[in-house]
Amino acid sequence: MSEQSNPLTALMRLTVVAVAIVFSLPVYAQAFDEYSGQETYMRFCAACHGESGQGDGPVSEGLPIAVPDLTGLRKRRGNNFPEDVLRKIIDGQETVVVHGTRYMPVWGYEFWVEEGADDAAKERVDIIVDNLVEYLRSIQQ
Numbered sequence: 307m308s309e310q311s312n313p314l315t316a317l318m319r320l321t322v323v324a325v326a327i328v329f330s331l332p333v334y335a336q337a338f339d340e341y342s343g344q345e346t347y348m349r350f351c352a353a354c355h356g357e358s359g360q361g362d363g364p365v366s367e368g369l370p371i372a373v374p375d376l377t378g379l380r381k382r383r384g385n386n387f388p389e390d391v392l393r394k395i396i397d398g399q400e401t402v403v404v405h406g407t408r409y410m411p412v413w414g415y416e417f418w419v420e421e422g423a424d425d426a427a428k429e430r431v432d433i434i435v436d437n438l439v440e441y442l443r444s445i446q447q
């Protein structure tokens with residue numbers, strides 16, 4: 307029997323490939339889905355929205371428009387925390403600009419790239435955005 311037709315050899319080859327893929331993933335993909343919402347917020351959002359969420363981060367001073375206070379989201383929307391809208395604003399499906407350019411990065415895209423830019427990355431982006439929305443819920447005044 308030739309090596310080519312041996313099913314066990316083929317299976318072993320597949321296993322080697324699969325193991326190689328699994329172990330190579332962390333090298334390329336970040337794992338921000340394992341961060342808490344607060345950790346992700348401090349890393350990616352606080353520069354503009356401020357550590358307290360009130361729109362007073364260091365980068366906000368350099369922007370031509372005011373950075374929104376994220377602790378007042380519920381109050382500004384009639385005491386209703388707009389979970390679905392927020393998810394879309396953060397990942398970029400919903401545009402937040404009233405006029406002019408959007409200054410806030412399109413996080414759905416940014417995180418997708420960070421996570422490896424494939425289908426699995428999309429699922430991790432959903433987790434990241436969910437964690438962020440839950441963190442924002444926790445800082446409402």
Ligand code: HEC
Binds near residue numbers: 351354365372373
């Ligand atoms: C470069 C500065 C900057 C960073 C970083 C940033 N934002 Fe923003 N964000 C803005 C600005 C400016 C607006 C107002 C809309 C616009 O012009 O894009 C905004 C709007 C928002 C809004 C809508 C607020 C409202 O009242 O409707 C939410 C929610 C939000 N940001 C969440 C986040 C989250 C979560 C992160 C981190 C993943 C983040 N932002 C990072 C600048 C930033």
